[in-house]
Amino acid sequence: MTAVPVSIGMPRAWSSKSAATAAEEAASGPLVDTYGRVHRDLRISLTDRCSLRCTYCMPEQGNEWLAKSSILTLDEIVRIATVAAAAGVTTFRLTGGEPLLRTDIVEVVRRLAVIEGPDGRPVELAMTTNGIRLPELLPGLVDAGLRRLNISLDTLRRDRFRDLTRRDRLDDVLAGIAAAAASGLRPLKLNAVAMRDVNLDELTELVQFALDHDAELRFIEQMPLDAGHTWDRSRMVTRDEILDALAARWTLMPVPGRGGAPAERWMIDGGPRTVGVIASVTAPFCGDCDRLRLTADGQLRNCLFSTTEYDLLPVLRSPDGGTDVEIDGMLRSCVRGKLPGHAINDPGFLQPARGMNAIGG
Numbered sequence: 001m002t003a004v005p006v007s008i009g010m011p012r013a014w015s016s017k018s019a020a021t022a023a024e025e026a027a028s029g030p031l032v033d034t035y036g037r038v039h040r041d042l043r044i045s046l047t048d049r050c051s052l053r054c055t056y057c058m059p060e061q062g063n064e065w066l067a068k069s070s071i072l073t074l075d076e077i078v079r080i081a082t083v084a085a086a087a088g089v090t091t092f093r094l095t096g097g098e099p100l101l102r103t104d105i106v107e108v109v110r111r112l113a114v115i116e117g118p119d120g121r122p123v124e125l126a127m128t129t130n131g132i133r134l135p136e137l138l139p140g141l142v143d144a145g146l147r148r149l150n151i152s153l154d155t156l157r158r159d160r161f162r163d164l165t166r167r168d169r170l171d172d173v174l175a176g177i178a179a180a181a182a183s184g185l186r187p188l189k190l191n192a193v194a195m196r197d198v199n200l201d202e203l204t205e206l207v208q209f210a211l212d213h214d215a216e217l218r219f220i221e222q223m224p225l226d227a228g229h230t231w232d233r234s235r236m237v238t239r240d241e242i243l244d245a246l247a248a249r250w251t252l253m254p255v256p257g258r259g260g261a262p263a264e265r266w267m268i269d270g271g272p273r274t275v276g277v278i279a280s281v282t283a284p285f286c287g288d289c290d291r292l293r294l295t296a297d298g299q300l301r302n303c304l305f306s307t308t309e310y311d312l313l314p315v316l317r318s319p320d321g322g323t324d325v326e327i328d329g330m331l332r333s334c335v336r337g338k339l340p341g342h343a344i345n346d347p348g349f350l351q352p353a354r355g356m357n358a359i360g361g
């Protein structure tokens with residue numbers, strides 16, 4: 001396989017598989033990797049830009065933005081997504097950066113929501129957002145076909161929110177959550193990264209807030225994906241610490257049947273209400289991973305922590321526009337190249353050069 005160093009404006013080097021090689025590898029049937037994992041979930045990052053600057057994700061200043069000319073157009077996104085759906089992808093999750101900053105976001109949703117799989121069933125369209133702009137955009141998004149929402153909320157305290165996100169916008173996020181709660185979109189999920197010096201004393205309040213909004217709180221272990229490379233394992237809050245904090249207030253019973261979902265879930269006081277934990281660091285779930293990622297600048301990634309990307313831009317922007325067979329081949333190369341796990345816990349682990357905002361969470 002040809003390996004070509006690729007640079008897209010950030011100080012990093014990784015390999016990129018050529019379109020021609022990928023086309024040769026094109027096949028049919030579902031996207032199965034060499035460990036038998038079938039890939040059904042495509043995370044589509046729409047932009048690396050954001051209205052917040054969460055410390056665990058982006059630097060306060062000096063972020064190197066993706067070149068505007070490299071950002072996928074709506075037609076390019078739809079084309080890749082259509083090929084992915086034909087190859088068995090059943091869920092698209094729009095993310096970023098902040099997906100609601102994309103000016104054509106309603107049109108993105110409208111075009112993606114009607115894509116069908118080989119069985120004629122439409123894909124499921126979900127979004128992860130910081131919630132800002134939801135009050136104005138949500139009716140249009142629902143009308144366009146958005147089916148599920150995850151909204152990020154790490155703290156309910158204004159001063160903490162301002163320090164953590166470097167923006168004084170808690171009220172806008174809360175208004176977004178209120179709009180989502182009032183909409184018919186269910187299940188509604190709220191994501192919170194648990195952090196020792198930020199919100200460890202607030203975990204039960206966050207769960208109660210979610211319950212009050214008919215939502216499920218999902219705590220995420222902080223991962224080494226911040227653009228500033230400041231993650232420190234000894235300081236991260238673990239799944240067990242999160243559960244201990246919650247167990248002081250509620251009785252938790254595991255929900256069976258997790259499948260490929262990233263979150264382990266527990267029933268609160270016998271249910272039906274639930275809480276989840278995404279323990280990517282202390283209890284990795286790579287063995288059941290069914291996710292692929294498409295960055296805003298057209299790179300396919302088979303893992304959040306991957307250091308190899310599969311560049312679709314040369315196919316999409318070749319003089320003849322490339323073929324769908326080439327795009328399909330690239331998807332299959334990417335899936336075949338997937339490692340068994342992310343190796344965060346290995347001594348030789350290398351953090352990817354891209355921050356989470358440029359990968360797509």
Ligand code: SAM
Pocket residue numbers: 050056057095096097098099128129130150151152191192193220221222223224225226356357360361
């Ligand atoms: N801007 C949107 C948002 O914040 O929901 C979507 C993109 S954001 C990158 C997606 C998710 O990734 C958010 O829930 C965020 O909390 C999470 N995230 C970002 N950096 C992370 C990190 N270093 N560790 C764990 N989760 C992280």
Ligand code: SF4
Pocket residue numbers: 050051052053054057058096097098130152356357
């Ligand atoms: Fe923006 Fe989401 Fe990253 Fe926070 S986590 S800086 S809201 S992309």
